[in-house]
Amino acid sequence: MGSQQIFPRFSGKSVLVTGAGTGFGAEIAFRAAQEGARVGVHYNRSKDGAEQTAARIREIGGAAFVVQADISSWDSIRQLADETFAHFGGLDVLVNNVGDVATEQMSWQELTRESLDRVIDVDVKGTLLMCHEFGRRMVEAGHGNIVNIGSTVVVRGSARAPQYAAAKYGLLGITKSYAAAFAPAVRVNTFAPGFMETGATLExxxxxxxRREKLLAATPLGRIPAPEVVAGTALFLATDDAxxxxxxxxxxxxxFNMVGA
Known part of the structure; x- marks a missing residue:
């Protein structure tokens, strides 16, 4: 990856990434900055992580602003939208990366009401309301792009955490609905990475x-990438080429999945 050429696809643009204090979100935020964007680094609880992401961005001469919000609260989302649009004087790209994957659950038999509610509140309601509030403002401005981070779990389901698969399937309905509602001014798409080696996965x-060895054997390209390998792919959906x-x-x-058309 070291020799890879990175093009300034977001030069002069503003990008907000939710859940950018850890994992994939942090790498998308950093990649956007590498590509010339001014970046909003959102977090809910990972304040230190968000500050770290912002520091990484500033180290390469980029501009970052850190903002807190609880994506499971409509009021909090409205405030996040107001703060973001005020800070940037608009917004070009929103990446809805926040999602609760119920990592603590190892089997469908361990389902709890708390986990079900949390995953639906954050992944479904939260993402829907993020699209709703940010998209509404983008439509008023006459331009914008929303990238929802989905999952390949919609292909196979999840015997481990059915609520997570249900939520990510719901995300497709959210994406299509708002894509239809916001056209032609604002585009809305879903990006689904396969398995990535984030800190949470490794633990x-x-x-x-x-499980890692089994997945590797079933993956034609023969690797489980670090999140930075596919961060640029997620952002592709917000470029002019898309x-x-x-x-x-x-x-x-x-x-790994080779889904049919």
Whole structure:
């Protein structure tokens, strides 16, 4: 990856990434800055992580602003939208990366009401309301792009956490609905990475207990990438090269699923 050329696809643009204090969100935020964007680094609880992401961005000469909000609250989302639009004087790109994956759950039998409510509140309601509030303002401004971070779990379901698969399937309905509602001014798409080696993944007991090796064997490209490998792919959906894409589901999983059209 070191020799990869990075193009300034977001030069002069503003990008807000939710959940940018950790994992994939942090890498998308950093990549956007590498590509010339002014970046909003959102967090809910990971304040230190968000500050770290912002520091990384500033180290390369980029502009970052850190903002807190609880994505499961409509009022909090409205405030986040107001703050973001005021800070940037508008917004070009929103990346809805926040999602609760119920990492603590290792089997469908461990489902709790609390986990079900949390995943639906954050992943479904939260993402819908983020699209709603930010998209409304983008439509008023006459331009904008929304990228929802989905999952390949919609292909196979999840025996581990059915509520997570249900939520990510719901995300497709949200993407298509708002893509239709906001056209032609604002595009809305879903990006689905396959398995990535984030800190959270590496700590999972199933990952350490042989799951990684099984997945590698079933992945034609033969690797489980670090999140920075596919961060630029997620952002592609917000570039001019994707100007004729809306309501789409883009998959980057090393060939693991090979979904039919």
């Amino acid at each position: 999972r007991s199933d990952w350490q207990g042989g 100007s004729h894409m809306t309501g789409a589901y883009l998959l980057a999983d090393g060939g």
